[in-house]
Every structure is written in C-alpha cells, then in structure tokens.
Amino acid sequence: MSCLACALTPLGWWALLPLLALQLEAFALLHDARVLGRVTRRPSPKASFENPSATFTWQELARHNAEESAWVAVDGLVYDITEFVDRHPGGKEILLFALGRDATNLFNSYHPFTDVPRVVLKKYRIGSLATFEHPVYKPDSGFYKEASQVLKRYFEENGVDSKNPWNGVVRMAPVYVCFFAAYYAIYCVPGVPFAARVALAVLLGVCQGMPLTGWMHDASHVSIGRSEKWWWGVGRFSLDYMSGSSMVSWRNQHVLGHHVYTNVMGADPDLPTDLAGDPRRLVQQQAWASVYRWQHLYLPPLYGILALKSRMQDLTEVFSKHTNGPIRVNPISVQDYLRMLSAKAVWLFYRVVVPYVFLTAVSRPQLAVLFLATEFTTGYWLAFNFQVSHISDEVDFLFSDTAKRESGKCPAVYEQEWAESQIKTTIDYSHDSPLAAYFSGALNYQTIHHLFPCVSQYHYPTVNPLIMDVAKKYGYEFKVYDSYADALAAHIRHLRNLGREGKPAELKLE
Ligand SMILES: [Zn+2]
Numbered sequence: 001m002s003c004l005a006c007a008l009t010p011l012g013w014w015a016l017l018p019l020l021a022l023q024l025e026a027f028a029l030l031h032d033a034r035v036l037g038r039v040t041r042r043p044s045p046k047a048s049f050e051n052p053s054a055t056f057t058w059q060e061l062a063r064h065n066a067e068e069s070a071w072v073a074v075d076g077l078v079y080d081i082t083e084f085v086d087r088h089p090g091g092k093e094i095l096l097f098a099l100g101r102d103a104t105n106l107f108n109s110y111h112p113f114t115d116v117p118r119v120v121l122k123k124y125r126i127g128s129l130a131t132f133e134h135p136v137y138k139p140d141s142g143f144y145k146e147a148s149q150v151l152k153r154y155f156e157e158n159g160v161d162s163k164n165p166w167n168g169v170v171r172m173a174p175v176y177v178c179f180f181a182a183y184y185a186i187y188c189v190p191g192v193p194f195a196a197r198v199a200l201a202v203l204l205g206v207c208q209g210m211p212l213t214g215w216m217h218d219a220s221h222v223s224i225g226r227s228e229k230w231w232w233g234v235g236r237f238s239l240d241y242m243s244g245s246s247m248v249s250w251r252n253q254h255v256l257g258h259h260v261y262t263n264v265m266g267a268d269p270d271l272p273t274d275l276a277g278d279p280r281r282l283v284q285q286q287a288w289a290s291v292y293r294w295q296h297l298y299l300p301p302l303y304g305i306l307a308l309k310s311r312m313q314d315l316t317e318v319f320s321k322h323t324n325g326p327i328r329v330n331p332i333s334v335q336d337y338l339r340m341l342s343a344k345a346v347w348l349f350y351r352v353v354v355p356y357v358f359l360t361a362v363s364r365p366q367l368a369v370l371f372l373a374t375e376f377t378t379g380y381w382l383a384f385n386f387q388v389s390h391i392s393d394e395v396d397f398l399f400s401d402t403a404k405r406e407s408g409k410c411p412a413v414y415e416q417e418w419a420e421s422q423i424k425t426t427i428d429y430s431h432d433s434p435l436a437a438y439f440s441g442a443l444n445y446q447t448i449h450h451l452f453p454c455v456s457q458y459h460y461p462t463v464n465p466l467i468m469d470v471a472k473k474y475g476y477e478f479k480v481y482d483s484y485a486d487a488l489a490a491h492i493r494h495l496r497n498l499g500r501e502g503k504p505a506e507l508k509l510e
Pocket residue numbers: 217221254259449453
C-alpha cells in the first residue's frame with residue numbers, strides 16, 4: 001500500500017482519475033445491457049401486424065423509443081421493430097437513436113443503395129402516423145433515387161468500398177503524430193520559451209480539431225468501416241477521450257437533428273432554439289434587437305467558446321434534460337453514462353492534471369493560457385469549418401412552428417423534397433483543392449455529404465461531379481464558391497444582413 005502511495009506521490013492523488021476511468025470502462029464493458037439494463041421485450045400483439053390499420057400521434061410514437069418497445073415511422077407508416085433491433089445489420093447502437101421518431105430521411109439516406117431494408121420493414125407495420133412532430137418534406141421527385149443509383153453503379157463498377165476506413169487512418173496518422181509531439185514539447189520539455197509553448201498550444205488545438213472534422217465526423221455517420229467497432233472505436237477515441245466531449249451528444253445534435261432538418265428553425269439544433277434572446281440572429285423569424293447590428297463583429301470571436309461549450313452541453317442537456325435543442329434524446333444506458341464519466345476523467349487528466357503536475361517551469365496563469373489557447377483554436381477550427389457551410393446569405397432557411405407541433409396541427413409540408421432542401425441549405429467551396437478537402441475533413445464538399453452521409457468523405461472529390469450532373473437534370477444547382485475566403489465572406493454578410501432591422505418573417509410552409 002505504501003509503495004502504491006509512493007508511486008502516486010509524484011502525480012498526486014489526481015492520478016487516480018485514469019484508474020477510475022479504466023474501472024468505469026471495464027464495468028461498462030462487463031455489465032452490458034443484458035445485466036444492467038435488463039430488457040423486457042414488448043412487441044405489439046400479433047394482430048397489430050396482421051391488420052395494421054391503427055393510427056398514432058407523434059407523442060404515442062415517441063413513447064416507444066427504447067429497446068424494450070421500439071417503434072419508428074417511415075413515410076407516414078408506423079413500424080414496431082422491437083424484435084428486429086438485435087438483428088439490424090448496421091448494429092443495434094445506431095438504430096436506438098432513430099426509435100420513437102419519424103425516421104424517413106434517416107432511413108433513406110442510410111440505405112441509399114438497396115431496397116432490402118424497405119422489404120424487411122414491411123412485415124413490422126402496425127399502423128399510420130396521424131400527426132407529426134416536425135413538418136415533413138415533399139416526396140422524392142426521382143432525383144434522390146437516381147443519384148443513389150449513379151453512386152451505387154460507380155462503387156460497383158470500380159470495385160470501391162464506399163466506407164473504406166483505411167483512407168481515414170492514413171490521413172489522420174500524421175495529425176496524431178503532430179498532436180503527441182506538440183503535447184510533449186509544450187508540457188514535458190524544459191527550457192522552451194513561453195511564446196513557443198503558446199504557438200505549440202495553437203498547433204495542438206488544430207490537431208485536436210482535425211480528427212473531429214475528419215474521421216470522427218465519418219464515424220458518427222457510420223461511414224468509416226462496416227462495423228460498430230470502427231464507428232465507436234474511432235468516434236469515442238477522437239471525440240470522447242481525446243477531446244472530452246460525447247459521441248452520444250454529437251449524434252443527437254448532428255445526425256438526428258442537423259442532417260435531417262438542415263436549417264429548419266425549430267428543428268435544427270445548430271440554429272437558435274428560441275425566437276428571442278439568443279445572441280445570434282440567423283433567421284428572419286427571430287425577434288430583432290439593436291445589439292444584432294454588431295453580430296457580424298462580436299459573433300466570430302465568440303465561436304472559440306464552442307469547443308468548451310460542447311464539453312458542458314452533454315452534461316447539461318443530453319444526459320440530464322434528455323434533449324438536444326429541439327431534438328428529443330432517447331433513453332441513455334447506464335453504460336453510456338459510465339463511459340461519459342470515464343472519457344471526461346481521462347481528458348481532464350491529460351489536459352489539466354498532467355500539465356499541472358509536470359510543467360513546473362511556468363506559472364499557473366500561464367498554464368491556463370496554454371489550455372485556453374488550445375481550446376479556443378479547436379473551437380475556431382470547428383466553428384469556422386462548419387458555420388460557412390449553412391449560415392450564409394445564399395442558402396434557404398425553413399421554419400418549424402413549435403406551437404403547431406404541440407397542438408398536433410402538423411404535418412405541414414415543406415415546399416421542398418428532402419434532397420432538394422439539402423442542396424438549397426448548403427454551401428460548397430474550393431472543389432479543386434485537395435488541401436481544402438484534407439484540412440476541412442471534406443467539408444468543402446458539404447452538399448454531397450448531406451445527401452450521402454453514409455459514404456466516406458474521401459470519395460467526395462471523385463463522385464461529386466456525378467451527383468452534380470444528376471442534380472442539374474432535375475433543375476438543382478450546387479452552390480460552390482471558388483475559395484474558403486468567399487464562403488466566409490458570405491457567412492459574415494449573412495450575419496450583417498440579419499443584424500439589420502429585419503424584414504417580415506418569411507415562412508416556407510404551404
Ligand atoms: Zn455530417
């Protein structure tokens with residue numbers, strides 16, 4: 001015991017943090033759902049499947065949002081897939097996110113190359129959806145079907161795996177080499193001037209951000225590799241452990257919210273949640289205040305806080321209030337809580353405790369400066385990469401009326417089909433630049449990413465012209481700027497325009 005105490009002395013008792021993390025992780029692994037979250041299956045009675053004439057409200061659908069009673073709605077029909085959850089070829093974990101909600105656009109965009117899932121789904125039908133939580137999009141005009149076929153043919157004819165994970169591994173390996181080298185130089189090498197340490201802390205922030213727009217983003221969309229091991233391994237390593245945030249939180253916000261309801265006020269968690277009181281005025285429906293006149297000046301500097309905020313949002317919203325903006329969060333397993341705790345403990349240990357213990361050459365205020373330099377850099381990296389893609393003066397913004405939703409008066413139907421909406425709410429830039437694709441995680445090809453999130457980002461430069469051609473045939477044009485600077489200018493212009501006293505609300509509902 002005394003030996004253990006001796007061994008721990010140089011680190012202080014803070015060293016127990018990673019040990020605690022390992023313990024929590026092992027506990028979570030050993031006590032999987034079979035033990036901790038014992039599930040009693042409650043599929044609908046057999047008669048419901050044989051005579052699927054019942055109608056349900058979206059609130060009724062929402063109550064069946066867990067493994068023991070798993071319902072989804074696709075194209076206005078309700079399915080009880082409780083018996084199918086464990087047999088989902090894409091794994092159970094990702095399916096659990098979709099339960100209890102209208103999963104039409106998730107279903108279509110994650111199975112674009114096959115009709116088999118639709119055939120399988122048929123036998124689980126129990127009824128129809130009478131009311132909708134959010135307005136629905138117009139049915140596919142044929143564009144998305146044809147674009148999917150073109151893409152499928154490309155992968156088949158060229159013998160290419162649409163989710164090949166090794167592209168990501170090769171591209172991220174040098175980033176992690178830089179990450180660990182920068183970390184070591186900042187915190188473990190004596191005699192380095194403080195200004196050089198700050199510069200390295202900025203580099204560390206870039207190297208923390210690049211894997212997030214890179215392979216973490218793909219992992220959250222199940223587009224790196226073909227198994228849960230890849231998705232959760234890559235995702236949790238880069239987002240939970242290395243960055244102290246949460247894959248569960250990100251998937252709720254980005255995959256369920258932002259990708260399905262892109263730029264839909266009242267449904268996209270990336271937009272302000274309330275019509276008044278947000279520091280950002282991004283859509284016409286928001287009430288105007290005089291302070292917004294300067295939002296194009298004060299918002300960009302505030303973007304740096306984003307990375308820090310995401311470390312809190314999982315605790316305050318997703319894990320406690322069970323909501324991520326307008327998106328309901330499905331029940332979270334004990335394992336997920338334990339894993340969140342263990343990841344936060346590891347991040348806190350290597351980012352705060354180790355520097356505090358080992359880096360005695362600099363003062364504590366200087367340590368805080370180094371920490372914030374890294375965090376703000378990551379925040380800017382993520383914000384400026386993501387914001388220019390959708391908050392721009394040339395994209396559409398749609399509106400989901402919360403009052404109507406609560407009173408059950410939805411569905412209203414958007415004027416656009418879903419795939420069309422993805423094109424009209426998204427900006428691309430620098431299509432000819434491999435460097436832009438590498439450093440942004442192919443966010444310069446954001447439109448095709450929104451259309452086909454289940455395809456690895458490393459294919460986008462090659463297949464994008466094929467999809468742009470199909471879009472043109474249907475009268476849809478991708479918006480592409482020549483450079484990132486142009487896209488950024490359009491983002492700032494949008495902030496400035498919306499900051500001026502606004503025009504009347506422009507509703508996009510029929
Ligand atoms: Zn995405």
